[in-house]
Amino acid sequence: MTLPTSGLITVNDRGARAATTFGSVAAVGGNMVFIKKLTASSSGTLSFLNGSDNVVFDSTYKEYVFTFKNIHGGDTVDLTFQADTGTNTNYNTAITSTSFRAYVHEGDNNDIGFGYRAADDLAQGTGFQRLLHQLSDDNDHGGAGILRIFNPASTTFVKHFIFKGNHVGPTDFSRQWHFAGYFNTTTALTRVQFKMNSGNIDSGDICLYGIL
Secondary structure: OOOOOOOOEEOOOOOOEEEEEOOEEEEOOOOEEEEEEEEEEEEOOEEEEOOOOOOOOOOOOOEEEEEEEEEEOOOOEEEEEEEEEOOOOOOOOOEEEEEEEEEEEOOOOOOEEEEEOHHHOOEEEOOOEEEEEEEOOOOOOOEEEEEEEEOOOOOOOOEEEEEEEEEEEHHHEEEEEEEEEEEOOOOOEEEEEEEEOOOOEEEEEEEEEEEO
């Protein structure tokens, strides 16, 4: 079998790649642009507000990505988030979401699991959405993840989000979380806030990027 050496793939949508020769891929879009980094230090909240302190969260990009590194808090607390519109600061936008998780114990004792988490869903709920559930306060533990929010400046459609993260929980379980849902508003989102459901975010970085 002889593989062709040119003209394999041409895709021109967002985040696209164009393959001109076998094994050669040239980027034609989808650049990830750094916008802002916030570092927690016993912080009650970390907030990203469009137009404030060099934060961009508007129609400049159709997709925004938040990355979480070494998030640490109290024992059995949850990292959560919400968003709001205009100059509103109540952070109570209606969210509909779904979630599942996988877990395994670091002792490799066959204590593993995978399943849907009804308790972590929101159904037109206006509270904060869980992202990392039941963090551990051990000094060598922490959490990490990626949150994607799509077209938050739209005044036509709802605003979808996807989260994937991992952390070490109490009693040394590695837990991977998957959340997806939408903010049920056709008003542009202008701000996003992160906090623990109890206590402070002791340490960790949250970075915001825009996707061209």
